[in-house]
Amino acid sequence: MLQIAFIRENQEKVIKALAKRNIDVTKTVREVVFIDENRRATQLEMDNILSETNKLSKDIGDLMKSGEKSKAEILKEKVHSLKEKSKVLSEKTDAYAKELLDKLYSLPNLPADLVPEGKTPEENLNIFEEGEIPVLHGNALPHWDLIKKYDIVDFELGTKITAPGFPVYKGKGAKLQRALIAYFLDKNTDAGYTEYQVPHLVNEASAYGTGQLPDKEGQMYHDAKDDLYLIPTAEVPVTNIFRDVILQESELPVLATGYTPCFRREAGSWGAHVRGLNRLHQFDKVEIVRIEHPEKSYEALEGMVEHVKNILQELKLPYRILRLCGGDMGFASAMTYDFEVFSTAQDRWLEISSVSNFETFQSNRLKLRFKGKDGKMNLAHTLNGSALALPRVLAGILENYQIPEGIIIPEVLRKYTGFDIIN
Template sequence: MLQVSYIRENREEVLNRLAVKNFIRPELIDQIITLDEERRFVQNQMDTTAAESNALAKQIGDLMRQGKKAEAESVKANTAGLKDQIRDLGSKLTELEEKLQSQLIILPNLPHQSVPKGFGPEENEVVLEYGQIPQLPDNALPHWDLAAKYDIIDFELGNKIAGAGFPVYKGKGAKLQRALINYFLDKAGEEAYREIQPPIVVNEASGFGTGQLPDKEGQMYHIGIDNLYLIPTAEVPVTNLYRDVIVKEEELPIRNCAYTPCFRREAGSYGAHVRGLNRLHQFDKVELVQIAHPDESYKILEEMSTYVQGLLKELGLPYRVLSLCGGDMSFTSSKTYDMEVWCAAQARWLEVSSVSNFENYQANRLKLRFKGAEGKPQLAHTLNGSALALPRILASLLENNQTEKGISIPEVLIPYTGFNLID
């Protein structure tokens, strides 16, 4: 959530930067500024009246101690009206704060100055490409056919048990899933990320803290009887570990990683682009989350991008890095890099990771602050990234590594799988 003080003091900059995300609502910005002026005016009135009431209360106490009861009672009679004023001003202040909050949560995060303007994925900037595109024979199969051929993923059985988008992994397919999870967690541990095993359900306060609510209710599975949500990513519970927390400046950056299943209701369209593992309702992912000093967050963003690229290199997957344009960025992000791998049999790029800097947008919602040895607390910056999401990684490994003998396993995964070939 944007800070109202920043909006008030930088109206034109806010309008210009929001326009990069194609959010053009000057009337909303002006309404927020007006509500904030009214709120500050009422707050000032309330503080002044409370100070006057406190002064009179002190005067009453002094008179009583001096034995001047009649004078004390006279002064006390004058304080009744002040208490009524304070109560009325308090109600007015609460009303204004609620109105202001309801308007602030409509605003997306401001994009970084380097974010290009654009309306959709076709306007994202390709930062780099790495690796050679595999040349497969004409009879190469897409991963959904390979899954059936080697009996490692059963989409129909998953549909029977739960519905479309909930595959069943079997045999070497299940072992490869587990191998990828352990490999990603071990690599994160080598980079000093602390492993977390969080809940996979969150409450409304957690969903609000990281910006999923009230923006993405339709994409989340809701447990109505308990008013809980299945997590769309480990970002939500792990970042919320620090809700209403003041950390020490010397502790920054704080690095956490977590493996969780993730749940998203967004699947539902048809065609090869969403077939098989390309888009699921439930999938596995290892997530990185960092809490950073504002002066260091963009350096850390680049480091996280480089780290994810290192995983893709070790897996032998050709990839490219995209800098997302304003129109393709999430509601909460200030800058995002997407990593896409080449899926050879489908002959298309598939997104496998997003690495984002949210600056202080989430921290403001979370009331996540840091404080040095001297000075008042200030908002931290939050970042996260997929390292990595499994379904499309698995799809690419199956398609890119298919041979006449079977599907070869990347060398770095063999110690985790215990086999070098799916046949």
């Protein structure tokens, strides 16, 4: 959430910055400032009334002590009238505060200066590409045919148990899935990230804290009875560990990682671009989260990018890195890098990770602060990234590592799987 003081003092800057997202927030920004002015004026009036009430209460005490009861009674009536007025103003202030918060929640984060302009994914900036695209044998198959051939993922069984988009992993497919999770977690903890096991449901405050609400309300599974949400990513519960927390500057940075299943309603329509493991309602992901000093967060972002690069290099998958344009960035992000793996059998790039810096957007919602060496309170910067999302990594492995005899397991995973080929 953008800070109200910043909006108030930089209205044109906010409007111009969000135009990079291809949205016109002029009306909303003006409304935010207007509501805030009314809220502050009402609060000032309340404060003045409180000050006057306190003075009159003291005067009443002095009059009662001196035996001037009739004068004290007159002042009591005045105090009563002021309290009634204060009650009305308090309700008015609360209404302004709620209206202001709703407006602030509707505004996305400001894109960083390095974010390129653009409206569509085609305008994202390709900044790095690495890995040799394998030459497959003549009878190579896309992963949705491979999983049937080797009986390692069953979509029909998932549909029977739940609904489309909820696959069942079987045999070596399940072991490969578990191997990827263990490998990703080991890579992350070796890099200094503390591992957490977190709940898979969160409350409304947590969903608002990281920006899923109200922006992605329609994409989240919601249990209305208990008012809990199935998580779309481990980012939500892991980052909310630090909601309403004040850190010492010496405690920064904080590095956390966690594996969770993820749940998203938007599985999309059937077709080659969403077929098989390409897009699911439930999938597994290992996430990394960082809480950083504002002066070091972009250095940390580049470090996260290098960390994900190293994983893909060890998996020996061809990949590229995109810096997302303003029109393709997530609601809460100030800058995002997307990693994509090339699927040779599908002849297309598959997104397998997003690494983002949210600056103070999440921490302002979370009230996540740190106490500087000078004693002042500051909002921390939050960052997160997939390291990695499993379905499309698995699809890339199945397709790029296929040979006529089966599917070779990447060497780095063999100590986790206990086998070197699926056949």
